[in-house]
Amino acid sequence: MNSIIETILNHRSVRSFEEKKLTKEQIEIIVRSAQAASTSSFIQAYSIIGVTDPKMKKQLAELAGNQPYVEHNGHFFVFCADLHRHEMIGKMENKEVLYSIESTEKFMVSLIDTALAAQNAAIAAESMGLGICYIGGIRNQLNEVREVLHTPEHVIPLFGMAIGYPKDLNEQKPRLPFEHIYHENKYEQDEVKLKTQLEEYNRLIAQYYEERTNGARKDTWTSQMGNMLEQHVRIYMKDFLQQIKMDLH
Known part of the structure; x- marks a missing residue:
């Protein structure tokens, strides 16, 4: 590298x-x-x-x-x-x-x-x-x-x-999994697989926020995005x- x-x-x-x-x-x-x-x-x-x-x-x-x-x-x-x-x-x-x-x-x-x-x-x-x-x-x-x-x-x-x-x-915020971002030859549309990846990422993000805020914050990425996208900005x-x-x- x-x-x-x-x-x-x-x-x-x-x-x-x-x-x-x-x-x-x-x-x-x-x-x-x-x-x-x-x-x-x-x-x-x-x-x-x-x-x-x-x-x-x-x-x-x-x-x-x-x-x-x-x-x-x-x-x-x-x-x-x-x-x-x-x-x-x-x-x-x-x-x-x-x-x-x-x-x-x-x-x-x-x-x-x-x-x-x-x-x-x-x-x-x-x-x-x-x-x-x-x-x-x-x-x-x-x-x-x-x-x-x-x-x-x-x-x-x-x-x-x-x-x-x-x-x-x-500290760096963890990004979405490589497998969730990179699609080879065609767009991955298996919703079960995509949802599993998002749930795993949610656990990682919740841990990141919990450690960064000494337990004051434990929200997930999908909850953040859902709340943000629900707003008319x-x-x-x-x-x-x-x-x-x-x-x-």
Whole structure:
């Protein structure tokens, strides 16, 4: 096993950072690493906004559900799906591009490109001894987030990433069994087998929480997911996307 794989397999979310800023060199390495990710048809449909203004970070922390690590970290990045520059390309090249960039396919491409870039950034940061935490909470109130970040049409802030020097490190959460994730040649649809795997995973997760909280918490993964999915969260998203012309047909 090489050091890159060790870095990947050692990942855990960090939610407590030292009061130490990232250097310009570190920020540039992280962004350049993000840019080195694969991109569909070389479209590069994303942008990264680094938020350094304390007032803006405080606003984003509040909009993300009052998460303190959005405000207090070494550097806060916001990863955006971005087809705005491609609208500009249409004007530069005198091409009709709006139908294409407002299609579901190009919307999906922009999401995938952004996610690939972000994971490269995360691995780069962790390889430098830094900790990271993805922040999906910025999608709680996207209109307000867009106002804070001054994003134009065809740009959607997808998630934040807090990066910094870890103050505290939690134990790694066990992931789903390999056999539950990896399907060979066809999708495994044996519900008895799948349910057995989930029940085994539930026992592992319950043990993890019990040990981490000294017995205060013993919930299972399926109970977490059931409770979470029963809630109607960010249901406004389709209307929001149509409003900013990211996915119209």
